[in-house]
Amino acid sequence: MPAPPAATISVRATLDMLDGPKRELADGVANDRYAFWLGSGISRERMPDLRDLAKRILIELQARVVSADNACRFRKALTAVVALTTPSDDEQSGIDFSLSPDQWPAFDILAARLINNYARMLNVTVDGEEADYLLWDILNAASIYADATIEPDAEHLCLAALAIEGAASEMPSANWDPLVERAISSLAGAQPILRVAVAPSDVRSARRRANLYKFHGCALAALNNPGEFRKHLIARQSQINGWVANNPVVAPFLTHLIVTRPTLMLGLSAQDSNIQGLFAAAEAQLAWRWPSHPPAYAFSENALGGDQESLLQNVYHLDYTPEHRPLMEAEALVQAYAKPLLLALYLFVITAKLKMLVTHKLPDLADADREKLHRGLEHARNHISEGLEPTAIAVSELLTLSGRAMTMLRDGTLPDASGGVYVPISPDAIDRMPADPTLAGSGVCEFAIASGLIGLGLERGLWTAEKPDAADATSGALLLSGRSGPARVYFAASQRAAIRLGTNGLIADNDDAVIIHSHENPPAMPRSPRRPPGRTGLATVREVSLEELLASGSEVEDLLERFRSKVAL
Template identity: 70%
Template sequence: MSPPAAATISVRTTLAMLDGDKREIANGVANDQYVFWLGSGISREKMPDLGDIAKNVLVTLQARVDAGDADCRFRKALNAVLVLAGPSADEWGRIDLDAVPSGWADFDALAARLVNNYARMLNVAVEGEHPDYLLWDILGAAHVYADPAIEPDAEHICLAALAIEGVASDMPTANWDTLIERAITKLAGTQPVLRVVVAPGEVRWNRRRANLYKFHGCAQRALDNEAQFRDLLIARSSQINGWVAQNPVIAAELIHFIVTRPTLMLGLSAQDSNIQGLFAAAQTTMAWPWPSHPPAYAFSENALGADQEGLLQNVYHGDYNVGNRPFMEAEALVQAYAKPLLLALFLHVVTAKLKSLVELGVPGLADVDRDKLHEGLEQARNGVADSVVPDATIVTELIEHCGRAMTMLRSGDLPDPANGIYAPLTAEPLHRMPADMTLPGSGLCQFAVANGLIGLGLARGHWTAAKADVSDPMSGAIVISGRSGPAKIYFAANAQAAIRLGTNGLIADNDDAVIIHSHVIPAPMPRYPRRAPGRTGLAPTRETSIEDLLAGGTEVEDLLSRFRSQVAL
């Protein structure tokens, strides 16, 4: 059977979808309108499969059975788990509770059936033990889900980047693992970017740029403080069914999100009764009208399941009828799983911010010229999309390249490991950028114009682009190859950054390089180390000022011509 379309969709095709009929959702994310509801699907390739968990329960319980004791408490528990798998009479006849389950003829089939009953399975009690014995002792779940050897996947890295860009400010999750926390530490180092809420009292902590609500508990917290956090690991059916009533503080916080902000579900089936209860309670508080702009609900799925369709019925309430239902469901379905969708959203958000910076930096720009620079930014974005796949290693490399370029732009230096590998374009979502009074003088607006011009050059075949070598400090931000050959491209937001590129040893006087200054070019000074002679015929290091270019006119065709002349590529 071929894999679902949502799993095989390319990043470029996902971007085309976000540029097309899912544009409102993409723009909603760029404006930090969506709450990201995260489920086990985003950690599926890093954490145990539910089928394997079911097998582990069967095998470990059976290993503790006392074969000589017909009344053995582990035998009783094992039998109770098997009942949940619904064996036929023939299957019961082939089960030997005194034999290792992996040898049972129907072992795989029984485990597969337990997947849909995992909460009931974990609710099975063992006489004389804590109610969560299967979870805590049999499975060792806290150690498994907090395993420090497990690295974040592509989804977690992209979520971390979106959070640092200020467009994923609230992320409720049913996951116990700490992969999002690790991803943000990887990207932001020790910077205070993330607040993690697990216990009710933690909702009083100061909000941060990103806020993760682990409403089913946290494996690491449970290991670090078993007395407080062990019972907050939610897995058993009795816990799930009573969760809303027993957790009024966290429940109220989540209901507030559902009522006030659109929902984007990633890797979350919404089948747990407590999640359904939250959305039903939100509907009674204030239902969403349909249509809403942006759409009030979006699901990263291959197709909507019964639970998601039921959720739409609850939250749209009176507007959910025979006539509207097909349109509601088509609008809500984003047919790309979290891996390609989150990477495409990251590229969309960064490009949307660059477009906004163009408009902020050149307020009198004619519409036709603005559109050409936007086209150039999209061309550069699409080139990146064509060169990447949503793999953890590749996504991390992309994020590292972005962070390296932004750090050199701002300070003429390489990233400080204490601050992580990523530096955001801005820490604010799109709609708040015009109110940031630091942006016009930051050099970012001119940086955006420069990228638009480079993108136009790519579109028109004037040059090609390649990534820099992050292992080489002197490799620039990107490499552009034109008729005169390849040149390393550096960006400098201010005179200090430009000078520090040389004093920090990131560029040599006789490098084939171009420094693109946001503002005026600083006076020449002996600031760069020298390399052994390379190819000759061009001024080894060329410099251009976007501010000066714009002062000479903002008609983009002329601007591009003058830019090409100065960079001599």
């Protein structure tokens, strides 16, 4: 059976979708408008799936059955679980409690049926045990989902990068695993980026750039402190049905998010009654009308399921007419799963920030010239996206190289793991960036203009670009190759950063390199050569000042020619 289009769509094609029919969604994310509602789908390739959990429950319960005891409490529980699968007469005839369930002819079929009955399955009790015995003791869920050896996947890394960039500040999550937290820690080090709220009192803690609300509990917290957090692991049908009534603090808090922020659901089917109840309660308080701008609801799916259609019917009920319904559902469906969608959103946000910086630096730039620089940035983004796979390895390399380039730009050094390997263009969403009083002198505006010029040169075939060698600290921010050969490119936001590129050993006098300074060139500093000259007859380290280039005019065609002359490629 072929994979669904949402699973096979490329990052490049997803970007086309964000540039086109889903542009309002992408702009909304870039401005931190959306609450990211996270479900198990974003951890599907890291955590056991529901079919495996169902199989484990069947096998573990059967292993505890005392064959000679017809009143065995485990037999009673196993019988109740099997009954949820409504086996046919033929299937029932093959069920033998004296045999391990994996020897039953219909074992796989029964386990598959339990997927849509997982909450009812976990609601089955064992006489003499706590109500969550199947979850806590049979599945050992806290240990499984908090396993320290499990690394974040591409989705978690992209969410972390968006959060660090200030574009994903609100993340309600139904997931127990700590993979979003680990992803942010791996990128930001010990920086106080993330607030995690599990217990009701956690919402009193100070807000941070990113706020994760684990409204179904946290496996790591439950494992480390079962007395406090075991009760917060939500899985049983009775817990889900009574969740809103039993959570007088968190339920209104999440309802407020639904009322005040558009919703982007990632890997979340919205089938649980407590989630449906939250959205229905929010609609009763202050309904989103359709259409809204940006769209109030978006689902990262291959097709809308019944639960998502039901949610739209509830929240848009004032406008949910036969005429509007097809348009409403088409608008809400984002036909890309979380892996390609989040990676494309990250690339879109980064590019949108650079475009904003161009405009901030050159507010009077002619529209045609601004469009050329913006097009150059988009071309560079698309160049990066070509062939980019949304895997943990590829995303980790991309974010590491981005962080390295930004650290060299600002500090003339390499990132320190304790401070994080990823450095944002800005910690603010786009619409808040102009309020940053340090922006004008930070050098990032000139970096954005230089990036646009490089992208424009790529589009016109003036040079080609390759990523640097992640294992080579001296490989620069990128490698550009033109008629005169390849050169390593460095960016320096200040004289201090430029000088430190040399003193930290990241560049030498006889490197075949280009240093693009945001401001004026610093005085020449002695550097120790590391290798014989790469070319003769040409100064190997060329230094370009964007400030000086802009002082001579900002008309883009002329600016590109003067830039090209300086970099000598």
